[in-house]
Amino acid sequence: MPELKTRLKEYRAAQNMKQGDLAELVGVRRETIIRLEKGQYNPSLKLAMDIAKVFGATVEEIFSFEEDQ
Amino acid sequence: MKQDKTIKELYEKYKKPDMTRAERQELMETIYRERYKQDPRKPITQKGQALLNLVFGAVMTVESVLELTCARLLGSNGLGILSMVSMAVILLMIFFEHKRKKEPADEMTKTFMLKAASLAAVCELTVMFVMMLAVIIVNNARGINNIVVNCDQLFDTASLLLGVYMTVRYGAYLWLDRAPACEEE
Numbered sequence: 020m021p022e023l024k025t026r027l028k029e030y031r032a033a034q035n036m037k038q039g040d041l042a043e044l045v046g047v048r049r050e051t052i053i054r055l056e057k058g059q060y061n062p063s064l065k066l067a068m069d070i071a072k073v074f075g076a077t078v079e080e081i082f083s084f085e086e087d088q
Numbered sequence: 089m090k091q092d093k094t095i096k097e098l099y100e101k102y103k104k105p106d107m108t109r110a111e112r113q114e115l116m117e118t119i120y121r122e123r124y125k126q127d128p129r130k131p132i133t134q135k136g137q138a139l140l141n142l143v144f145g146a147v148m149t150v151e152s153v154l155e156l157t158c159a160r161l162l163g164s165n166g167l168g169i170l171s172m173v174s175m176a177v178i179l180l181m182i183f184f185e186h187k188r189k190k191e192p193a194d195e196m197t198k199t200f201m202l203k204a205a206s207l208a209a210v211c212e213l214t215v216m217f218v219m220m221l222a223v224i225i226v227n228n229a230r231g232i233n234n235i236v237v238n239c240d241q242l243f244d245t246a247s248l249l250l251g252v253y254m255t256v257r258y259g260a261y262l263w264l265d266r267a268p269a270c271e272e273e
Contacts, residue, residue, distance in 0.1 A: 046121060047194040048134065050265060054196065063195050 021084040028056045030074045030081060045069040095122050120192050132188035134197050135265060138258040140181050145254025147174050152248035156241065197265070204260035211256040212249060219245070 031041055038056075042049045045066060054060035055070075062070070062082070071078045098119045102112060124131075132140075151174040155167060162170065193201070227235060 046118075047196065048191065051194055051196040060196055066195060 021086055023058055023061055024083050024085050025055060025058060026081050026083075027052070027070065030076065031056075034074065041070070041073065044073050092126075095119060095126070098122065117192065124189060124192055127189040129187065129189040131191050132185065133191050134193060135262060136188075137185075137190055138261050138265075140185055141254055142258040142262065144178060144181060145251045145256075145258060147177050148247050148251030149255055150174075150251075152244045152251055155244045156248065200261050200264040201257075203264060204257045207260045208253050208257035212253050215249065215252050 031038070038052045039049045042052045046069070047066065051060065055062055064078075067078045067082055071081055074081065098115060101107075102115050102119070107115070151170060154162065154170060159167060223235065227233075
């Protein structure tokens with residue numbers, strides 16, 4: 020079954036952004052960002068697009084589905 | 089002030105007649121977030137709110153169980169003290185909650201709350217079934233054919249069911265949202 024993989028941490032580190040700052044920008048809690056980075060929560064389309072907009076990237080660049088090996 | 093102007097603009101946008109229900113809901117959440125940012129009070133997190141509600145539910149559950157099962161043992165004085173203690177705890181919680189601003193719920197919170205609510209509903213039905221079974225078994229054992237229910241027992245039963253629902257719902261939510269807050273930066 021495909022698993023959601025995120026490159027959220029890489030993009031956040033590249034812009035020297037804290038989890039709390041990103042959470043405030045997209046209107047969610049810091050715990051939500053933690054779970055997103057760990058792949059423990061699947062974001063809604065709106066949240067995924069808002070996060071992609073913050074980093075100036077596409078949704079597919081940040082979130083992808085990979086086959087679980 | 090700039091921030092007040094933002095909220096005023098949002099409210100003006102809310103009044104437009106051509107908005108859909110989903111758009112209005114989203115705008116209302118944005119307004120709530122803006123007001124949350126402006127509020128000078130200290131915040132209480134979603135977990136904190138859930139913990140307070142869990143304690144509220146637990147107090148209601150314990151009080152209702154004691155009033156339903158140990159009324160004769162406690163006597164009228166004991167019941168009075170029990171009611172006063174639980175009321176004092178609840179009033180303290182309400183006072184504490186009023187002194188803080190509430191962190192708005194995000195989509196993950198809403199998802200977890202829905203899961204917790206469905207679990208709480210199952211537990212609620214189980215408790216109701218067990219209570220009915222206990223009443224039938226005890227009355228049959230005593231050879232009692234008629235069950236007399238007074239308004240105090242009805243109120244205590246309603247409190248018990250509400251208390252169980254709140255305790256299970258918010259306990260389940262806290263268990264689901266158990267990611268450590270101190271992780272990374």
